[in-house]
Structure formats: C-alpha cells, structure tokens
Amino acid sequence: MRDNTNENTVSQKQVSNVCRFPSELLSRKEAAVYLGVSEQTLAIWKTTGRYSLPVVKIGRLAKYRKADLDAFILGRVQGG
Secondary structure (H helix, E strand, C coil), X not given: CCCCCCCCCCCHHHHHHHHCCXXXXXXXXXXXXXXXXXXXXXXXXXXXXXXXXXXXXXXXXEEEEHHHHHHHHHCCCCCC
C-alpha cells in the first residue's frame, strides 16, 4: 500500500496561487489544490462521471472555473 501523506499536503503558496485567480480558469492541479484532492482524483471523476463537475477543455488541457468549483462545494454541504 502506498503512503499518500505527502500527496494531499497543500502548501500556503499553492493556496495563495489559487486565490489570486478568483474568476479565471484553473488548471487541474490548481483545482485539485482548491478542492483538497489529488489531480488524479479529478481525472477519475471526469472519466467515470462520478460527479458532474464541469470541465472546460482547451486542447488536451482540462480547465476548471472557480465558480463551478464553488458551486460543487456548496452542492455537497450536508446537515444545514
């Protein structure tokens, strides 16, 4: 079994880099940092259709709108 302790560690620099793009497109890496998941998890969600998180395709790149990520988070709030 792999040790994933470093995989989901987010540095303050990464978080501040994401926060400086309030309404622009985020890379998969930036979106993963913002959501607190790995890039691979986002790729799997897209491939399997597990969540309907909108993706903007630019060539081979997958980009995410911050507004869509915020809506995704709000849609998963439980318990009032």
